[in-house]
Amino acid sequence: MAATWSLRVGTLFVTAVFLGMFAWVGLDLQQSRERELLAAEQQGGTLTRLLEGHFQGSARQIDHYLSDFVERFQHAVADRQSRAVIEYELQRYQQHFPEVHSFRVADPEGRYLYDASGVLAAANIADRPYFMRLRDDPDAGLVISPPIVSRVTGDVVIVFARRLEDRDGQFAGIILGALRADYFERYYQSLDIGKHGIVALWSRDLELFARWPGIPGQQIRRLDNSVIPERLQAGEVAGSFRRTGELDGESRVFAYRVVEGFPFIFTVGLAEQEVLREWQRRALIYAVLGTVLLLALIALMRSWRRGYRQAEALAEKMSRAYTEKTRQGRALLDSIPDPAWLLDNDGRFLAVNEAFCRQRGLPMEAVVGSTVDDLFSAEEARRLREGQLEVYRKGAPVRQLVWL
Numbered sequence: 001m002a003a004t005w006s007l008r009v010g011t012l013f014v015t016a017v018f019l020g021m022f023a024w025v026g027l028d029l030q031q032s033r034e035r036e037l038l039a040a041e042q043q044g045g046t047l048t049r050l051l052e053g054h055f056q057g058s059a060r061q062i063d064h065y066l067s068d069f070v071e072r073f074q075h076a077v078a079d080r081q082s083r084a085v086i087e088y089e090l091q092r093y094q095q096h097f098p099e100v101h102s103f104r105v106a107d108p109e110g111r112y113l114y115d116a117s118g119v120l121a122a123a124n125i126a127d128r129p130y131f132m133r134l135r136d137d138p139d140a141g142l143v144i145s146p147p148i149v150s151r152v153t154g155d156v157v158i159v160f161a162r163r164l165e166d167r168d169g170q171f172a173g174i175i176l177g178a179l180r181a182d183y184f185e186r187y188y189q190s191l192d193i194g195k196h197g198i199v200a201l202w203s204r205d206l207e208l209f210a211r212w213p214g215i216p217g218q219q220i221r222r223l224d225n226s227v228i229p230e231r232l233q234a235g236e237v238a239g240s241f242r243r244t245g246e247l248d249g250e251s252r253v254f255a256y257r258v259v260e261g262f263p264f265i266f267t268v269g270l271a272e273q274e275v276l277r278e279w280q281r282r283a284l285i286y287a288v289l290g291t292v293l294l295l296a297l298i299a300l301m302r303s304w305r306r307g308y309r310q311a312e313a314l315a316e317k318m319s320r321a322y323t324e325k326t327r328q329g330r331a332l333l334d335s336i337p338d339p340a341w342l343l344d345n346d347g348r349f350l351a352v353n354e355a356f357c358r359q360r361g362l363p364m365e366a367v368v369g370s371t372v373d374d375l376f377s378a379e380e381a382r383r384l385r386e387g388q389l390e391v392y393r394k395g396a397p398v399r400q401l402v403w404l
Contacts, residue, residue, distance in 0.1 A: 025286055033279050037253055040275040041240040044255025044268040047191060048238065051199065051266045052259050054187060059160065059262060062100060062177045063142050065093040066162045069103075069175045077105055077173060078166035083114055090116035093177075101150070101157055101178040105164070106131070108171050123151035134163040134174050144262060147181075147209035147220050155180050156219040158209060158264075181210035181219060188212035196250055196271035204263040215248065228256055228265065245269060347372045347385055 105114040110126025145159040161176035188199040206223040252269035339356035
């Protein structure tokens with residue numbers, strides 16, 4: 001019974017150790033997974049700052065040419081200088097900044113007067129919000145449109161524009177330059193965001209302007225169910241979150257940042273499957289090792305239990321044999337009419353017959369386990385021990401006469 005209990009306790013202990021190890025590995029994997037995702041959030045935040053700097057640099061560059069034109073040519077526009085003169089300057093600007101779709105000048109009614117391309121479009125822009133703001137607000141400065149469809153080319157663009165005035169300070173039209181989405185997308189393509197990562201530029205109202213990789217037909221689409229507007233209302237101009245991309249269904253770690261001084265927002269999404277690729281490989285190794293260890297433990301426990309059962313069966317067999325030998329020895333002793341007994345090396349009675357018990361007047365239970373000193377006088381006990389030692393020395397039976 002004690003041995004069985006020990007086996008059960010040992011099995012429970014080994015199982016508890018194994019489960020504890022698995023729990024520790026599971027906790028470590030969970031924590032390392034979270035660390036990988038947090039590192040991806042930090043990487044995304046770094047990329048959004050880089051993108052912000054690139055956008056601000058582009059805006060400063062295009063505004064440099066717009067401001068230069070206002071300073072040098074706004075009165076010439078009001079005086080309707082010849083196209084050759086004005087368009088030469090616009091073309092020179094475009095040569096220095098070829099990514100600009102075109103530099104154009106519109107009159108106070110929204111009709112194009114000059115175009116760096118040399119071709120005047122028949123489109124009218126008087127109803128554009130950026131045009132109306134510059135017309136109505138002399139202090140507007142640089143005005144930037146949200147993503148819009150160009151009435152000249154049909155491309156989705158963002159427009160940078162400044163007010164022109166005549167010598168009396170009256171509104172004389174606007175100078176504008178437009179950037180297409182592909183200008184930004186070419187730059188986004190150079191960033192290391194993984195095969196399934198994305199970079200996107202949105203208006204403050206979350207209308208998509210530029211995205212890499214691009215998705216046809218998604219430009220100017222408003223992003224619904226985003227957490228960004230709520231974050232912005234709480235004053236968080238930069239942050240991160242995790243969700244499934246609404247446009248392509250890919251689970252990603254997102255970082256976002258509002259472009260300081262401009263009505264645009266950058267988002268960078270790093271695909272979780274790529275962020276966690278190394279973690280998944282490590283988890284797979286742990287799983288394989290854990291499986292091998294579990295199988296080895298099961299095999300060991302089965303071998304242990306099989307060995308224990310064999311040992312238990314052997315012990316049971318030996319116990320039965322001992323019991324049988326004891327029974328046979330008792331039968332042999334009881335067949336002797338005179339007192340007879342068996343002693344161990346310490347002079348302790350292992351077995352006696354009924355004649356011995358009657359002679360000593362003691363029950364058998366009181367005799368077995370007692371010593372000769374317990375049942376005989378000192379002299380008798382001494383003589384019995386001497387006879388026993390003589391047997392050991394000779395290794396043969398000894399005849400001894402003792403009066404009991």
